[in-house]
Amino acid sequence: KYLNGHSDIIAGALIGAHDDAHWAKLRTIRAQLGTILGQTEAWLLMRGMRTLFPRVAWACRSAQALAEKFAAHPMVAEVLYPGLPSFAGHAVASRQMKGGFGGMLSIRVKGGERAAIATAARVELWKRATSLGGVESLIEHRASIEGAGTPCPPDLLRLSVGVEEAGDLFDDLDRALKRAHNA
Template structure:
């Protein structure tokens, strides 16, 4: 968009205002081609060689996401896992990384198994405590510090600015998984992060119909070049149709996230006094340990994710999930439909997730309906 300075919400809604130059369509086409013709002089004046490296359908989604995060460039990947793992594969065997104890379980498991066997030295720390993070970083050896904030599924909040200072002082990069916050609430690059990762399957797409991932960089440097190379050489690119659907979903990102934030905040406050709930984990509650940091780096809301710990333990939690009617019992988050999950059952042995915890992804349904449904499920489970 040119001329006036428009808000991020307007930029997202119009996908930067791009218009197809050939047809003048306000919705971009899907480019299905897997290869591109050379010029008569054997050059590629289009700048494109083969679709494993990129595709024109990626351009608008990547440009829009880079603008929303305030970054230099973005890359979309075939999944959140492929985007996140690329950040570690871009390092060298023997490099040291510091990651949170509480984080997306699949990435945590990959780091504890494949990454260590491949040669990375991985330290899991309480990344919500700055002193613990600083103690784990080894100047000259640590190459990447990784945060997830808010952290799935207990929603602890890490101080991005403090972590950036710690990482950069030691000569390391800072990567932030900002899937839950989204650029609607937090822009980690503004707090000193070098790389932002999203499981774009979640809020960016918002409709539970694709698997996708994304990275955004503060600058185009040698590390970013390695990330581009990894995506091309490993073939972890997004399909053309999925890229188009991702862009479509991002156009409604702001109203979806804002609605979910309002409902989640109200629900957290109401469940805090519920007789069948032992604890509510949500950054928007003043009693929550990470609230002060969240209030400083999350603008406009505290996210659509919260967890409740059910009185009666694991059995009561599972029984509650079995009795919901509007909520859907399913893995994932960030979609228009509200999801409930007994997370410890998914993560299995070794999980740091309490067995009495139910993870809630608040969608765009009526917030009162969502509360009433979970309230009746808690009461029926308690009386069973």
């Protein structure tokens, strides 16, 4: 999804050793099923890849800024983002992730599930959708998407950061948090 950046195709690549048995099986499945992009999708992918590096760099910077601001927010119980020292996998992420920690983060909203759902319903700049890697910033109440029995915490909001200004994104979500808590 990040390769294209416009939330209108899904594409990728499988890479393996030519003499690997598992890779040979995947090549056979690919040949039998015809899992090859159509020409329009390939063109869209090529178009989107022209802006991949600046889009990802922007999303990483914005996500880091948002994570830091929400970590100090009085209505946020926890921020899950590998760029924060408080994140359980921060040491590993620091070794493995060069140039940023990604454009995805999650926040756990104080007040539980009801406050999280109410917050997501009150944003204006963020789009309520399930996806990632696009130019628009998305918010979702993940437990509602996954359904009953999910291990996802009910107070968690998943954020996919796009190319909007980080300050505008923060202000919008801050207003939504305040409105949800005052409702």
